[in-house]
Amino acid sequence: MDTEAMRSFVRAAELGQLQRAADELGVTQQAVSKRIAALERELGTRLFTRTARGVEPTLDGQAFLPHARSVVAGADRAVAAIRPGSRALRIDVLGLRSAQAVVLHDYWRSHPGIELDVVTLRVEDPRLAVDAVRAGDVDASFRSVTDLSALPPEVRQVPAFDSPLELLVGPRHPLAGARTLTPARLHGYRIWIPGITPRSEWARFYAELGAAFDLHIDPAGPNFGTEVLLDALADSADVATLVGARDRYVWPASHDLRRIPIAGPALVYPLSLLVPGTHAHPGLRPVLDHLAGLAPPPEPAWRPSWAPHAR
Incomplete structure (x- = not known):
């Protein structure tokens, strides 16, 4: 009808x-x-x-x-519900426990009444996220294109915030008792990041990080999810992983996992937003202002080569 x-x-x-x-x-x-x-x-x-x-x-x-x-x-x-400008602001994050989702949740709580739709695109290649922004499927995506010359004119990449990394280990790991660690202290230990996807931004990040500090970044095995990784850390005396300082993880109390800050320098993952070049959703500007007001990570800090002010 x-x-x-x-x-x-x-x-x-x-x-x-x-x-x-x-x-x-x-x-x-x-x-x-x-x-x-x-x-x-x-x-x-x-x-x-x-x-x-x-x-x-x-x-x-x-x-x-x-x-x-x-x-x-x-x-x-x-x-x-689907028209940009009238529907809720739709932002893609890598995961609902990620630092990106945590920061957006903080923004939503401090701005009651705003309409915000947080989604997770099931894509690993950032070029597919670029396509989603260009098509208007999402208004912004927390992804980074490490070669900015590959961005189409309809999409631009803006810095979002820096996410310092922490070491996550089980109670029997040799570094479990440390209050803080330098990158040099991580040398020789297995840092397990399962399922790193080729061509993804994090694949390049961990490749540069491992080369910069001679770290053993182990991508072996399929990624069976966060819970399986946390279980493995709790049972191991030699496996560690890296997590963002703002990432939200929950594990059973019996796991007794330890999150240890890394400094001297801090290891920083630079998070960016892919946004439309023109005609952006009107709700996007306040989010960008909120991100700009977040506290910066401690200095000195190491960042990958594509990050602004990389060191």
Whole structure:
């Protein structure tokens, strides 16, 4: 059933005149008349009678009116749910326990009433995230394209915030008792980051990190998820991993895992946002302002080569 025909019927019934309904809808009176006539044929009944002042709904028209209003309102809500500028701001994060999601949650809590839709694109290649931003599927994506010359003109990359890394180990690991660690102290230990995807930004990050400090970054094995990794750390005396300082992880108390800050220098993962080059969602600017106000990581800090102010 044609929702625009029902919209024409609803406005004509509410305004009492076909011409006034046409003026409001931005069409001709003839178009409104044709829409309503087609609707009457589909329903097999008359919806209006003509009066000296205009039109009035018939008894069937009166019965149909509240249902038609509901259909029109539902169609409007459906369109608003996906139209940039009217729907909620939609931002892609790498995971709902990631630092990105944590920071967005803090923003949402400090701005009651805003409409924010946090999603996770099931893509590893940042070029696919670029395509999603360009197509308008998301309004922004927490991904980094390490070669900025590969960005199309419709998409730009802006710094979001720096995420310092921490070492996560089980209670039997030799470094478990440390309050803080330097990158040099990590030399010789297995740092397990399972499932690093080729061509992803984090693949390049860990390759540069390992080369810079001669670290043993082990990507072996499929990634069975955070819970399996945490279980492995709890049971191991020699396996560690790296996590972001703002990443949110939960594990059983019996695991007794330790998060140890790294400094001298801090190891910083630079997070960026892919955003439209023009016609960005109006809710994006306040989010960027919030990110700009986050506390910077401690200095000195090491960053990969593509990061602003890399060291």
